[in-house]
Amino acid sequence: EVQLVESGGGLVKPGGSLRLSCAASGFTFSNAWMSWVRQAPGKGLEWVGRVKINTDGGTTDYAAPLKGRFTISRDDSKNTLYLQMNSLKIDDTAVYYCTALVATVNGFDFWGQGTLVTVSS
């Protein structure tokens, strides 16, 4: 059974930083492109960014508004995905979902339960 378990969410002040983690199991993590998707309270889904597998270059892509503030990385030895968020803004308040792209690299097969990030003074 595929499991994606996010952690690291919480309350942070504007301008602060936070690092989210996602522990993966139930599939070959090193063979899966991984992504973060977020959802502000009462709003729709918004793609955050993606990291490819190492044999595809291990490169990252980000939603344009977030580029430069957010960084995605992966540790295949730990089956873990990370999201480093800097210079956080109130508008970054959202549930952040870890997703795995397995059957297709342009859709999100599996989702974690999400972790809430609240940016507030």
Place this chain on the structure above:
Amino acid sequence: SYVLTQPPSVSVAPGKTARITCGGIHIGSKNVHWYQQKPGQAPVLVIYYDGDRPSGIPERFSGSNSGNTATLTISRVEAGDEAGYYCQVWDSSSVHYVFGPGTKVTVL
């Protein structure tokens, strides 16, 4: 960047058919994926590559995609189908994954 449109809400009686549309310029040339999200839960992939169903998704869920509209069809609707539904595509020109705004399906 690429924009997807969805109706905000669709209402359907139990046992009837719900059709949720997803509009986008030449969306028929893209692969469309659909997600179901129930309140307080994470989204679940229900249709990928326009019309394929992941393991465990009932055959009542089907999808089609042509021209400027993709459609998610839910046949023989049940109370448990009440949820938000989001379409999604990969936009290669902007290197972005794009979601539609979502459609709230209400079972009457």
